[in-house]
Amino acid sequence: MGILEVKGVGKRFGGLQALGDVNLSVQENTVHAIIGPNGAGKSTLLNCLVGKLIPDTGSVMFDGQSVLGRSPHEINQMGISRVFQTPEIFADLTVLENVMIPCFARRDGSFRMHAFGSVVNESDMLQKAETMLDDVNMLSKAHLHAGSLSRGDKRRLEMAMCLVQEPRLLLLDEPTAGMARADTNNTIDLLKEIKTKRDITMCIIEHDMHVVFSLADRITVLAQGTPLVEDTPQNIKGHPKVREAYLGEAQV
Amino acid sequence: MFGLNKKDTSLLLVVAALTLFAPFILNPFPTDSGLAQFNAGYPDLMQRFVIFGIFAVGFNILFGLTGYLSFGHAAFLGVGSYSAVWMFKLLSMNVIPAIILSVIVAGLFALLIGFVSLRRSGIYFSILTLAFAQMSFNLAYSVLTPITNGETGLQLTLDDPRILGVSATADGSIPVTSLFGLEMRSTYEMAVGGWNFQFSAGYYLCAIIMLVSFYIAVRIFRSPFGLMLRAVKCNQNRMRYTGLNTRPYTLAAFVISGMYAGLAGGLMASMDPLAGAERMQWTASGEVVLMTILGGAGTLIGPVLGAGFIKYFENIFSKINDNVLHQWFSWLPDGIEDFVVFIIHPFIGKGWHLTLGILFMLVVIYLPGGLVEGGQRISRLFKKNKSSDDGAAAKTTPAE
Numbered sequence: 001m002g003i004l005e006v007k008g009v010g011k012r013f014g015g016l017q018a019l020g021d022v023n024l025s026v027q028e029n030t031v032h033a034i035i036g037p038n039g040a041g042k043s044t045l046l047n048c049l050v051g052k053l054i055p056d057t058g059s060v061m062f063d064g065q066s067v068l069g070r071s072p073h074e075i076n077q078m079g080i081s082r083v084f085q086t087p088e089i090f091a092d093l094t095v096l097e098n099v100m101i102p103c104f105a106r107r108d109g110s111f112r113m114h115a116f117g118s119v120v121n122e123s124d125m126l127q128k129a130e131t132m133l134d135d136v137n138m139l140s141k142a143h144l145h146a147g148s149l150s151r152g153d154k155r156r157l158e159m160a161m162c163l164v165q166e167p168r169l170l171l172l173d174e175p176t177a178g179m180a181r182a183d184t185n186n187t188i189d190l191l192k193e194i195k196t197k198r199d200i201t202m203c204i205i206e207h208d209m210h211v212v213f214s215l216a217d218r219i220t221v222l223a224q225g226t227p228l229v230e231d232t233p234q235n236i237k238g239h240p241k242v243r244e245a246y247l248g249e250a251q252v
Numbered sequence: 253m254f255g256l257n258k259k260d261t262s263l264l265l266v267v268a269a270l271t272l273f274a275p276f277i278l279n280p281f282p283t284d285s286g287l288a289q290f291n292a293g294y295p296d297l298m299q300r301f302v303i304f305g306i307f308a309v310g311f312n313i314l315f316g317l318t319g320y321l322s323f324g325h326a327a328f329l330g331v332g333s334y335s336a337v338w339m340f341k342l343l344s345m346n347v348i349p350a351i352i353l354s355v356i357v358a359g360l361f362a363l364l365i366g367f368v369s370l371r372r373s374g375i376y377f378s379i380l381t382l383a384f385a386q387m388s389f390n391l392a393y394s395v396l397t398p399i400t401n402g403e404t405g406l407q408l409t410l411d412d413p414r415i416l417g418v419s420a421t422a423d424g425s426i427p428v429t430s431l432f433g434l435e436m437r438s439t440y441e442m443a444v445g446g447w448n449f450q451f452s453a454g455y456y457l458c459a460i461i462m463l464v465s466f467y468i469a470v471r472i473f474r475s476p477f478g479l480m481l482r483a484v485k486c487n488q489n490r491m492r493y494t495g496l497n498t499r500p501y502t503l504a505a506f507v508i509s510g511m512y513a514g515l516a517g518g519l520m521a522s523m524d525p526l527a528g529a530e531r532m533q534w535t536a537s538g539e540v541v542l543m544t545i546l547g548g549a550g551t552l553i554g555p556v557l558g559a560g561f562i563k564y565f566e567n568i569f570s571k572i573n574d575n576v577l578h579q580w581f582s583w584l585p586d587g588i589e590d591f592v593v594f595i596i597h598p599f600i601g602k603g604w605h606l607t608l609g610i611l612f613m614l615v616v617i618y619l620p621g622g623l624v625e626g627g628q629r630i631s632r633l634f635k636k637n638k639s640s641d642d643g644a645a646a647k648t649t650p651a652e
Contacts, residue, residue: 088489091487101480120257
């Protein structure tokens with residue numbers, strides 16, 4: 001039984017069957033990649049997991065509890081954090097504030113009004129955020145405005161914002177999309193480091209084969225809204241069906 | 253001090269000094285000098301400065317922190333005024349229960365309107381609040397006449413059934429508002445040389461309440477709650493996927509700022525016990541938006557400056573007329589004098605709106621951070637000059 005169990009999930013947008021009958025099981029402490037050509041339904045599937053979309057059929061269970069019908073913030077509180085395709089950070093605030101906010105959100109998310117506390121007196125949160133920034137080598141940039149960071153650093157910051165919440169499952173939506181080669185490699189190194197340092201389950205949606213094969217423990221190939229095959233990276237590379245559906249158009 | 257850091261404490265002390273010494277600061281010209289008309293140190297106007305300061309500070313808690321632009325905040329001000337006047341009519345002429353009731357009623361009203369309006373964001377939120385405020389205005393004007401006394405406005409009468417206190421004083425007039433016997437209109441005048449300084453009880457009550465509200469606003473800005481609100485303004489999508497339910501946070505901000513508006517309305521009625529529907533009109537809502545943006549939305553002191561600025565213009569600039577202009581320019585040759593007066597005429601007197609509009613445009617285009625940004629730029633300029641004199645490298649800190 002995996003930490004995330006997707007059973008028979010289907011989603012239709014008008015005449016388009018975006019997801020057919022998706023079954024997926026993500027095991028704890030593994031990196032599970034979901035790959036597939038454009039329009040395979042990868043993003044739709046991810047949106048069903050985080051509460052942005054509600055699937056028409058099927059069930060999504062996280063740690064034995066259904067996530068369906070819950071709003072995004074509730075799903076986050078269950079322990080699922082997500083990284084966006086383009087880094088979503090608080091551009092007008094400082095890097096340190098960016099990392100403190102998820103700490104506060106974890107504590108006060110549903111609503112607790114600390115209107116008379118003072119952010120600078122919250123030493124626990126401050127320390128947690130600083131340790132996290134140190135972990136991703138960004139402590140020296142703590143007082144910069146997040147909006148002024150480079151693309152790679154924004155990605156790093158967003159990752160830190162997710163990790164500081166100590167999620168049980170981290171969802172990454174094309175974390176290296178639009179990045180230069182060097183930035184991509186940096187991100188891979190960062191993810192590898194996170195994987196070895198922490199007990200964390202990751203589910204990556206990715207286009208870039210290089211990223212997938214250097215990180216994933218299991219790979220699910222999605223095509224036209226249905227999982228084609230699920231296996232280890234070695235087996236996926238040589239799989240004829242996968243080559244035909246997807247890898248034929250990419251260089252491995 | 254007071255749980256604030258050094259910078260905020262000094263800001264609070266500066267505001268305290270400015271408000272408490274306002275009767276001196278706003279009265280720089282001797283009474284019989286030609287410039288006396290620029291004096292703003294009379295109780296009525298000073299009260300308006302601080303009351304609208306409270307209104308704008310409260311508005312800034314919503315707009316400056318969460319970015320939700322409410323176009324109906326005057327409704328809460330109006331509701332506060334009506335509540336206060338009813339308290340005077342029914343309970344007592346003491347201002348304390350009136351102010352408390354106006355804050356509570358405005359808060360409840362804000363809870364109701366906020367609950368509905370905050371379902372949408374951006375322009376739709378603004379339109380919803382505007383619609384609610386106009387609805388309140390029209391209701392107060394027509395259907396709710398038994399409560400609001402329609403277009404005449406709610407006033408005290410000689411036969412008010414006041415529970416604590418009398419309906420009419422011994423000499424047959426309407427009693428005046430007071431704070432435990434200290435009449436709000438009582439004013440102590442101090443003549444020093446050519447100057448005449450006025451210290452009004454009403455002004456000092458408003459000033460102290462303004463300082464307390466300003467202090468509360470500073471605390472909210474620096475609190476985790478304030479940080480959450482700024483995060484909501486910055487990136488609501490990220491906030492949602494970070495486990496924060498944004499609705500109750502924005503609603504709390506809306507209610508708090510509605511209560512500030514109610515407080516301002518209650519104080520207005522306490523200084524002059526009448527309430528009219530026009531206080532809720534959309535122009536009144538627009539005015540507080542102007543004040544906040546002119547001063548600097550999202551900054552602490554900005555709204556107070558903006559409120560002072562606009563009220564000064566409204567009351568002082570509008571008093572200048574052609575005769576005054578002719579006096580000023582009498583040293584010019586006749587034809588040119590008339591021409592200069594003709595040019596300036598549209599910008600003064602009834603035309604003060606035009607001047608204000610031009611200033612507002614200049615501020616928004618060249619100083620998007622409002623008057624506060626202007627101040628920051630000037631101080632940075634000075635710092636730069638100083639440090640280059642010392643031969644040290646100029647170092648500027650990014651504006652917050």
